[in-house]
Amino acid sequence: MPLPRTPRRRLVGGALSLALLTALGIAVVAPSGSSSAPGGERPPVSGIGPLPWPQDGQSAVDLEGTGSLGERGGRRPVPIASLTKVMTAYVVLKEHPLRPGEQGPLIEVDRQAAHEVGVGGESTVPVRAGERHSQRRLLELLLVPSGNNVARLLARWDSGSQEAFVAKMRRAAGRLGMEDTVYTGASGIEPTTVSTAADQVRLTRAAMEDPVFRAIVATRRITVPGLGTITNTNPLLDTPGVLGVKTGSSTPAGGNLLWACEVRVGGTPRLLVGAVLHQRAGTTPAEGLRAAVDAGRGLLTAVRDRLASAGTEGPGR
Template sequence: MSLALALARRHRVAGGALALLALAVTAVTVERGAAPASGGRSPVLDGSTIRWPQDGQSAVELLGSGSPEARGDQRPVAIASLTKVMTAHVILKEHPLRPDEPGPQIEVDRQAVHEVAVGGESTVPLQSGRTYSQRRLLELMLIPSGNNAARLLARWDSGSQEAFVKKMRRAADELGMDRSTYTGASGIEPTTTSTAVDQLKLARQTMKDPVFREIVASRSVTVPGIGPITNTNSLLEIPGVVGLKTGSSTPAGGNLLWACEVRTGDTTRLLLGAVLHQRANTTPSEGLHAALESSRRLITDLRDRLSSARTGR
């Protein structure tokens, strides 16, 4: 790292710390141990009636209403399959699709087949020599969280996962995700780390893409040769929830990026949330359950708060 870059990053960290200190002094309803985000805050998202997760870290943002509101220590932690959101972002940036377009056909290689059901990973049953469209592989990566589909897309795009990771890192830099480190396309590596606030920067960008948005809002799809696949994000059963992505592992705990459409006045706006490091070092299923339940409470409380603000109660 160059001296100039190191000094710049040190300056950003120092500036952010001062901003957080100022907010902590002036805020009235910040909970014990809270670490609110810097910048213009949305008072609608800050309140004692909101049940913020006690574990890990979280952040929420109502688009168009100021900076994210954050809780918990915003230090980089393993994010597991939330990594696939960045993988999808890079793929769609390099190979844009229209909503009605399947994209180029991609042949399944031997490596993707070999990885099926290996090492307890989350994979999809790809068959050697079979071809799937770009969109279909994005669905297989994002809906049931297929690690082998993620790595296949990375090799198709860049020749190797290592080369693709360089693109992921560049994309993170472009989005200002300076507390994120990507080391693989699937998220199986515990060295891929980020923060809740950084993940909202990515969610804000990816939800602008209509193809990505359609995929992460799908409760299930049927894939020829594989059958029906169900989204790991059970919060899609809640009216208004339109995404986004789950991620869980023993070191990462449970992680969830979510997106919910809410009414504010006469406008429908997007409410984004990130809940990370729930029940870490237990089991992936226990962590994911905690992340889903924590997020469900957040969504319920935030919608109630927004409704109260709208009606003036």
């Protein structure tokens, strides 16, 4: 029986901190409800000027302490591929918290996770039945090389079945106010797992509050005994100030990217978070991901630099 879908209610654009924006000299444009700019763009601040929104798919940007800096492309739920793993990691860490530097319990690789290696063209990590990896290591294998089989292994470890874990994912989405999101698996391989740029920004803000999650998504490469060195799938980590977060791509989902960057506002570090979804959907995963990375880098750089010129200090180093 399919799990009940979270009721959908249309969200109003992110609230802005008037005092902060006034201090930066950024004018506030009142939300107009039905009078969005062409392409579904919502530009709630004018002082940073027009942003280079991707013409494809949908995107959103949020500044900690301020709120939404704009959206484009509307809020029609679309497949998100491996961005799903952000929620998988979020739920696992809520259920089994880790302190920074803590490895957590050892988890045995089951036959199913081992059997799924290399099957169906999925993004998987070579593991063998009976191996034991720490919770921290499995979270790294989930988020750095984006192992689908590891996502499902963690779901079974936590809840006994992927289906029971998905119910937890849906409940977590409901608590976070992700009203246009439906999870149907732990890995994102299912095109029926759908979300919006605004919802994914909301999740990313919450996930980045966990120091273990934050450290893992900022890791450029890990070294695993028996597997060697594994490089993060997120090439945006080479961009100054970027702290992660996650890539995702498939033919139905196109290219998808969540990013987080540190900027300074009045000398205080703030988290700038963005989402770019559904780039070049229907093409190859590689083509979609290239488009998402290019669009995400352009959007991030523009927002960061314009915030700096509006009175903030440069990107965090």
